[in-house]
Amino acid sequence: SAVISQKPSRDICQRGTSLTIQCQVDSQVTMMFWYRQQPGQSLTLIATANQGSEATYESGFVIDKFPISRPNLTFSTLTVSNMSPEDSSIYLCSVDRSGSTDTQYFGPGTRLTVL
Amino acid sequence: QKEVEQDPGPLSVPEGAIVSLNCTYSNSAFQYFMWYRQYSRKGPELLMYTYSSGNKEDGRFTAQVDKSSKYISLFIRDSQPSDSATYLCAMSSGTYKYIFGTGTRLKVLA
Numbered sequence: 001s002a003v004i005s006q007k008p009s010r011d012i013c014q015r016g017t018s019l020t021i022q023c024q025v026d027s028q029v030t031m032m033f034w035y036r037q038q039p040g041q042s043l044t045l046i047a048t049a050n051q052g053s054e055a056t057y058e059s060g061f062v063i064d065k066f067p068i069s070r071p072n073l074t075f076s077t078l079t080v081s082n083m084s085p086e087d088s089s090i091y092l093c094s095v096d097r098s099g100s101t102d103t104q105y106f107g108p109g110t111r112l113t114v115l
Numbered sequence: 116q117k118e119v120e121q122d123p124g125p126l127s128v129p130e131g132a133i134v135s136l137n138c139t140y141s142n143s144a145f146q147y148f149m150w151y152r153q154y155s156r157k158g159p160e161l162l163m164y165t166y167s168s169g170n171k172e173d174g175r176f177t178a179q180v181d182k183s184s185k186y187i188s189l190f191i192r193d194s195q196p197s198d199s200a201t202y203l204c205a206m207s208s209g210t211y212k213y214i215f216g217t218g219t220r221l222k223v224l225a
Contacts, residue, residue, distance in 0.1 A: 106151075
């Protein structure tokens with residue numbers, strides 16, 4: 001498995017501001033993913049971040065709202081921009097440690113509340 | 116219709132009971148099937164993964180996949196209060212994109 005940390009673990013933000021969430025992995029990984037987990041709903045993939053290329057966004061998510069950086073093989077950031085209360089959620093990063101598609105490991109999550 | 120359906124629970128059982136958690140799905144292209152356990156205020160933890168149909172056992176946990184019925188199960192034997200968590204099923208057709216169920220909340224009573 002992989003050891004994944006996220007910062008911050010939680011935050012309360014004001015409407016219209018932005019928050020950057022950091023994800024750090026204990027070893028190099030090819031693919032990193034960002035998910036959103038809203039109460040009572042399933043985890044939803046926001047985007048996939050590969051080192052050295054632009055992130056790939058899923059339907060319903062755009063780069064202007066959720067810019068992502070992937071500067072190296074152990075680190076990624078997700079920014080939630082111009083926040084509204086609807087962005088209140090848990091944001092999770094995950095990694096594909098083995099290079100296969102059947103073993104994604106998740107970080108502890110960032111609990112975001114937007115007032 | 117959602118691609119993956121999972122009963123949200125909550126499911127309450129006495130300690131020592133056998134627990135059965137289930138998901139149904141509609142996409143016949145799914146080949147990889149995963150179960151995650153998520154404790155409150157924690158990230159999902161990979162419990163089991165299975166490729167295609169069949170059973171897989173790991174300690175007190177058994178994962179079962181029936182592709183003909185588009186139905187997967189996770190059985191927990193001799194359930195413990197420490198098993199109290201939300202259990203998420205996830206599926207993939209072989210790409211990185213997982214489709215998750217909404218999770219079933221399980222409470223094991225001491």
